[in-house]
Amino acid sequence: MVTPSSSTPPHAAASGQHGHGKASLAGLVVGAIGVVFGDIGTSPLYTLKEAFSPHFGLTANHDTVLGILSMVFWALMVTVTAKYVTIIMRADNDGEGGIMALMALAQRTLKKGSRAAYYVGILGIFGASLFFGDGVITPAISVLSAIEGLEVVAPSLHQWIVPLTVLVLLCLFATQRHGTEKVGKVFGPITIVWFASLAAIGVLNLFHAPEVLKAFNPWWAARFFLEHHFHGIFILGAVVLAVTGGEALYADMGHFGARPIRLAWYFFVLPALMLNYLGQGALVLQDPLAIRNPFYIGVPDWARWPMILLATAATVIASQAVITGAFSVARQAMQLGYIPRMRIKHTSSDTIGQIYVPGINWTLAVLVVSLVLAFRTSTALATAYGISVSLTMLIDTLLLAMVAYALWPRWRRWVLPLCLVFAVVEAAFVIANGAKIPDGGWFPLVLGMLLFTMLRTWRRGRELLNAEVRKEGIQLDTFLPGLMLAPPVRVPGTAVFLTASPDVVPHALLHNLKHNKVLHERNVFLTVETLDVPYAPKERRMRIEPIAGPDFHRVIVRYGFMETPDVPVALMRSCDQCDLTFNPMDTTYFVSRESIVAGHRRGMPTWRDKLFAFMHRNAAPATAFFRIPGNRLVELGAQVEI
Known part of the structure; x- marks a missing residue:
């Protein structure tokens, strides 16, 4: 069993084996800044503005501003710094992160096929579905909020905000095919300039009211709740905007490694974010009217146009973080059998984790553009934002507690109490965002439930299909000896029959015998299995065994859930293990393609069978x-009827 490393950063284990070995630490840090932190790095564009929107009914006075700044700071420290960056990144599944990898790691601590493992799978799939829901909203709200800066410098350009947002988003999704590596090299320097600008503007505005530095004291957050009583919890629906992107840090860990992400966060990203939030708070204390858009109003007049362009570029990068994470989660879900197979394109010859999934990319593009056209402003979108990411964070905490309890005996004495703290904070976020469901928060929940239904239907349907094939099938070990008593005509070459059940005669073989009435001189029954680790160890990669004589072999090839299977290459490498020889020009692959018929009152409701x-x-x-x-x-x- 591969356990999470307690002392070695995950990327170190992945180096060489998984592709980080050729990249320098500095290069990985720059790439991580360019891809991973875009989402959370653009939150200052809208977080404080939304906290004082009419929806919450707050007045921008001294105590309220300090209270909200204190909540933002401690949310960043507890949820992002302590939970995601410091702790949960140690729960790497052989170097890979994200909710699907965490789910697979948690399931390995339980008995296979047990009810507990089933419920953990349900939890992980629901969290992954919500992650996709969050991924749809992030690009829309980020780019909209950046381009809305046009209203500050030129109110007459208001009518162009939505068309320009759609154009920018379409360009972003069109460039995904070039790959994360190329995108990161371009975006990394831009994002460094963005965070440096955030810090500089924050320091500039801090001089308006230096007392905002008192917000580091958690008493101001506590005082806010004491003054506003139970209703104060609903402001967390705006505070959560400051921590969105935490899950993306974990999901993108396999692309860059944990250490570069940690270094970038501790020493560059977190200080820049807090300086900007504090600067916005100081500006509002000096001029409460600035709350209509404290980010852009805090920018000097001469720098507003350049800042709009820089913010637009930064929000494009913010969207990149979520899109890249979506690709990773999609491939993991594919390999674990939760979504149908899709075409995957590898975009880097050095880093195996960098991929492009066209189906996911263009589905996201359609949904994101539709959201922009439907909601039209970042304030309207903010009402839909937060509920899905809050639930995903809460699910991450529950899975982390399971992993810590089972795999970290030395650390669980302090990790488990922290998980309780994380769960309380995130449950409060969920409650606060629940109040926004009628105003737009329903969208990510409905989208998440639709995706969850599809993922569970696919998983259950595959189980029923395989069970039906096994039930109606003939045992291979008894069929072949009987066949050879009166063998059909033998033809030269090698036949490879792909089958999901290695012990059952493939339908392709039966149909070949029935219609073509021939049998090849060498026959291989090949099954591809997916392990619950990202990369299959060499000793578990392949198993070959002869059956019913030297002309028949059963071959099982195993891959990790972050690998893309390549059957011809695997078979060529098997020549080193036995006397099998595979001449690519002399090998024919036979595959059964099942046509599914929905049965009544069998495994699933008819509508799910049809789906x-x-x-x-x-x-x-x-x-x-x-x-x-x-x-x-x-x-x-x-x-096949199911």
Whole structure:
């Protein structure tokens, strides 16, 4: 069992094996700043403005401003610094992060097939669904809030805000095919300038009211709640905007490693963010009318146009962080069997974790642009933002507590009490954002539930399909000896039959015998399995065993959930383990392509059977996913009722 490292940063273990070894630490830090911190780094554009929106009914007086600044600071320290950056990044699944990796790690602590493992899977999938819901809102609200700076410098340009936002977003999604590595190299320096500008503007405005430095004292946050009683909790619906992006830090850990992300956060990103928040608070204390847009009003007149351009670039980068995380989570979900196979494009020859998933990219693009056209302002979008990310953070905490209890015996005495603190804070965020459900918070919840239904339907449908194939199938070990008593015509070459059940005769073999009445001189029954670790260790990669004589072999190839299977390469490498020989031009691959028929009163409700059948028809063919050449492929259909 691979356990999370307690002393070695995750990226160190991944170096060399997973692709970070060729990159310098400084380069990884710059790349991480460019890709990972974009989301949380653009929160100053709208967080304080939304805290004083009419929705909350607050007055921008001395005590209220200090109270909100204190809540922002301690939310960043507790939720992002303590939980995500310091603790949860140690719960790396062989160097990979994100809620799917954490779920797989938690499930490894439980008995396979147990009810507890089932519920952990439900929890992880629900969290992943909510993560996608958050990923749709982040690009929309970030880019909108940046371009809304036009209203400050030129109110007459108001009508161009939405069209310009849509144009910027379409350009962003169109560039994803070039890959995270290239995007990070371009965005890294821009983001460094962005954070440096945040810090500089914050310091400049701090001179208006230096007493905002008192906000580091948690008493001001406590005093806010004492003065506003129970209703004060609802302000957390705005404070949570300051910590959005914490989950993205963890999800993107596999791209850059934990140490570069930690260094960038501790010594650069966190100080820049807090200086800017404090500067905005000082400006509002001096001029309460500045609360209508404290970020841009705090920028000197001569720098506002350059700042709008820089903010737009920074919000594009903010969207990049979530999109990159979505790609990682999607591949993990694919390999773990929760979503249909999709085409994956590797975008880096050095770093295996950097990928592009066209299906996810353009689905996000359609949803994000639709959100912008529907809500039209960042203030309206803020009412939809927060509930999904709060629930995802809470689920992360529950899974972290399970991992800490089972795998960290030395640390659990202090990690588990901290998990309780995290859970209380995040539960408060969930309650606060729950009040926004009627005003737009319903959107990410509905989207998350739709995705959750699809993911669970796909997982359950695959289980029913495999069970049906096994039930109606013939045992391979008994079929082959009987077949060889009266063998059909033998033809030269090697036949590889892909099958999900290594002990059952593949439908492709039965159809080949029935219709073509021939049998190849060498036959391989190949099953591809996915392990609950990101990368399969060499000793577990492949198992080969002869069955019913030297002409038949059962081969099981295993991959980790962060790997993309390549069956021809795996078979070529198997030549070193036995006397099998694979000549690519002499090998034919046979695959059964099942046609799903919805049955009545069987495994799932009929509507879910039909949904699974639709998803199955539109999934990328297994042959493409396994990189099997089309000119060496024979597909044979089979109808299965579930």
